[in-house]
Amino acid sequence: MLKEYCISDRTFRKISQLVYNSIGIKLKKNKKAMLKSRLIGRLIELDLENFDQYYKFLINSKEEFDNLINFVTTNVTSFFREDHHFDYLISKVLPELEANKDTKKIRCWSAGCSSGEEAYSIAIVLSEYFDGQDWDFKILATDINKEVLYKACEGVYSKEELKGVSEAIINKYFKLIKKNNKVYFKIRKNLREKIVFKKVNLKPGSYYPIKSKLDFIFCRNVFIYFDHHTRKKISNKFYKLLREGGYLFLGNSDTMFAIDSFDKKWRVANITTYQKLD
Numbered sequence: 001m002l003k004e005y006c007i008s009d010r011t012f013r014k015i016s017q018l019v020y021n022s023i024g025i026k027l028k029k030n031k032k033a034m035l036k037s038r039l040i041g042r043l044i045e046l047d048l049e050n051f052d053q054y055y056k057f058l059i060n061s062k063e064e065f066d067n068l069i070n071f072v073t074t075n076v077t078s079f080f081r082e083d084h085h086f087d088y089l090i091s092k093v094l095p096e097l098e099a100n101k102d103t104k105k106i107r108c109w110s111a112g113c114s115s116g117e118e119a120y121s122i123a124i125v126l127s128e129y130f131d132g133q134d135w136d137f138k139i140l141a142t143d144i145n146k147e148v149l150y151k152a153c154e155g156v157y158s159k160e161e162l163k164g165v166s167e168a169i170i171n172k173y174f175k176l177i178k179k180n181n182k183v184y185f186k187i188r189k190n191l192r193e194k195i196v197f198k199k200v201n202l203k204p205g206s207y208y209p210i211k212s213k214l215d216f217i218f219c220r221n222v223f224i225y226f227d228h229h230t231r232k233k234i235s236n237k238f239y240k241l242l243r244e245g246g247y248l249f250l251g252n253s254d255t256m257f258a259i260d261s262f263d264k265k266w267r268v269a270n271i272t273t274y275q276k277l278d
């Protein structure tokens with residue numbers, strides 16, 4: 001007979017407190033069923049009797065904690081998602097950088113990059129825009145979830161994952177490969193080299209490996225998972241990392257959560273796009 005696993009409110013609270021303390025994501029009570037269904041497989045694999053045993057195992061295993069993070073993060077993404085941001089990059093941000101920068105260098109960050117589609121979309125836009133010119137651009141792309149970062153580093157996508165990307169762009173920036181007798185598309189080396197993928201926790205208090213000022217930051221559809229306090233702290237950190245006039249792109253669903261912490265330091269430049277004021 002199939003075993004019935006139950007997670008008590010107390011154990012759920014203890015697990016969600018651990019998650020909040022380490023990555024800043026608050027698992028509300030209505031996420032209890034989701035957490036339970038995502039973790040039952042682990043209980044079976046680890047041959048554990050109940051969620052209390054799982055909690056005890058969790059607090060003693062760094063590896064299991066990484067697994068838990070992979071389970072609780074939502075990684076939905078796609079190439080050129082919320083394309084108005086890319087249109088704004090092309091029509092406003094890049095011409096501004098081209099006209100005003102002393103050096104032909106662009107440094108930017110895809111924070112919460114998931115499986116890499118956002119970072120590669122930025123790289124494609126920059127490559128197309130500066131085609132044939134000697135501009136040097138680098139993208140830092142980071143996430144907390146090791147599993148999606150692994151996929152991002154590989155840069156291999158299925159035809160379905162490239163839905164909406166034009167044939168011309170696919171032919172120029174991807175090469176066909178075969179894996180398990182199926183056809184996939186792998187990012188070409190010259191584009192892959194523009195991006196450094198790293199595991200970085202955005203939670204306030206964590207180290208962000210950024211040495212020079214950034215021209216723009218994409219942090220889209222990540223703030224939605226944080227509480228007000230966390231969003232405020234992170235947006236202040238972003239502010240310090242951007243050069244004057246630099247841009248912060250949030251996701252469509254993030255705006256209403258962030259705007260009240262933005263005070264007079266930011267200008268609303270476009271849809272969910274904010275410019276750092278002096």
Ligand SMILES: C[S@@+](CC[C@H](N)C(=O)[O-])C[C@H]1O[C@@H](n2cnc3c(N)ncnc32)[C@H](O)[C@@H]1O
Binds near residue numbers: 023113115143202219
């Ligand atoms: C919904 S995805 C957004 C992906 C991409 N930015 C987009 O808009 O398509 C949110 C990503 O944020 C990451 N994330 C959540 N909490 C994080 C944290 N504390 N530090 C770094 N990344 C985090 C998740 O792992 C997930 O991949």
